[in-house]
Amino acid sequence: MEIPRLAVLPSPRRGSETLSPPPRDRMSDHDDHTTLFRQSWSIYDAIAAENYMFHREIYEIVTRQLERRAAMGPYTLLDLGCGNARFLAPSLQVAPPARYLGVDLSPTALSEARDYLDGLEGVSLHEDDMVGFVAMSGAKPDIIFTGYAVHHLPTASKARLFEACAAALAPGGEMLMVDVARKEEQDRDTYIAAYLKLMRDGWTAVPAAMIEEACAHVAAHDFPETLGGLFEMATAAGFSSAELLDHYGPHHLIRFSI
Numbered sequence: 001m002e003i004p005r006l007a008v009l010p011s012p013r014r015g016s017e018t019l020s021p022p023p024r025d026r027m028s029d030h031d032d033h034t035t036l037f038r039q040s041w042s043i044y045d046a047i048a049a050e051n052y053m054f055h056r057e058i059y060e061i062v063t064r065q066l067e068r069r070a071a072m073g074p075y076t077l078l079d080l081g082c083g084n085a086r087f088l089a090p091s092l093q094v095a096p097p098a099r100y101l102g103v104d105l106s107p108t109a110l111s112e113a114r115d116y117l118d119g120l121e122g123v124s125l126h127e128d129d130m131v132g133f134v135a136m137s138g139a140k141p142d143i144i145f146t147g148y149a150v151h152h153l154p155t156a157s158k159a160r161l162f163e164a165c166a167a168a169l170a171p172g173g174e175m176l177m178v179d180v181a182r183k184e185e186q187d188r189d190t191y192i193a194a195y196l197k198l199m200r201d202g203w204t205a206v207p208a209a210m211i212e213e214a215c216a217h218v219a220a221h222d223f224p225e226t227l228g229g230l231f232e233m234a235t236a237a238g239f240s241s242a243e244l245l246d247h248y249g250p251h252h253l254i255r256f257s258i
C-alpha cells in the first residue's frame, strides 16, 4: 500500500536520539496496561513535568493547529486517552473548542482532568475504552486528538481505531496524534531496550525508583508502530494524507487528514 504524503518538517533534536529502557510482551487487558495511570499517575506526571517526552515543544505545535481550526469556526474536539489533560488544557484555553469530549480508562486521571479543564465550556469526560467510544459515541468531531495513548493498543486495535476515527470525523476533519514510534528498521525489543536506556541514563531528575516503575510499565505495555506502519493503517482506514509535523527522537506529532 502506498504511504500517503509525508512532510518531514523537523530534524531530530539534540538529545532526542538517545533513548533507553526495557522490553516485554502483550498487554492482556485494560486493568493491566492502565495500572501505572490508575495507581501511580504521579510518575507519568513527574516525567512529563521534566519535559522528557517533549510535551512543551510538541504541544506548542498542537496549539497552533487548534488555533488554525478555531479560526474556521466552532469546532468539536475528541481527546482519546486524555489522561488528566494537563498538557492539552493550555492549548484548549488558547483555541477553545465549542465541545470537548475526553475519554480515558482511568478514573483517577479523569478526576484530575476535571480540575485542569475547569473554566472550559462544553466539557464532557467519559470513562471508557477509546476504540469502542469512537465507534459508538455518535460524536462527529472536527479534531480527534490523542496524546501518548495509542501505542498501548495492540496492532489490530490500532487499525480498528483508525477505521473508527476515519468514520467518525466530520467532513474535513483531522486526527492529531502525539505518540512514540519505532524507527523503520527497529523491532520492538530493540526499541524498548533503547527507550529504557534513555529513561535510565537521561531522566535523572526523577527518582530512580519511580523511573524503574515506569520502565516496567514501558517494557510490559508499550507497543509502538513504525511511522510507515501507522501511515499504512491510516490509508487503509480511509485517511487521504499523513504528515509528520515534528519529532524529538521517538516522540512524534502526526496529522492525519480525511
Ligand SMILES: C[S@@+](CC[C@H](N)C(=O)[O-])C[C@H]1O[C@@H](n2cnc3c(N)ncnc32)[C@H](O)[C@@H]1O
Binding pocket: 033, 034, 037, 044, 048, 080, 081, 082, 083, 084, 085, 086, 087, 103, 104, 105, 106, 109, 128, 129, 130, 131, 146, 147, 148, 149, 152, 153
Ligand atoms: C501516557 S498517558 C497520556 C495522557 C495525556 N493524553 C498526555 O498526553 O499527557 C496515556 C493515557 O491513555 C489511557 N489509555 C490507555 N489505553 C486506553 C484505552 N484503550 N482507552 C482509553 N484510554 C486509554 C491511559 O489510562 C492514560 O491515561
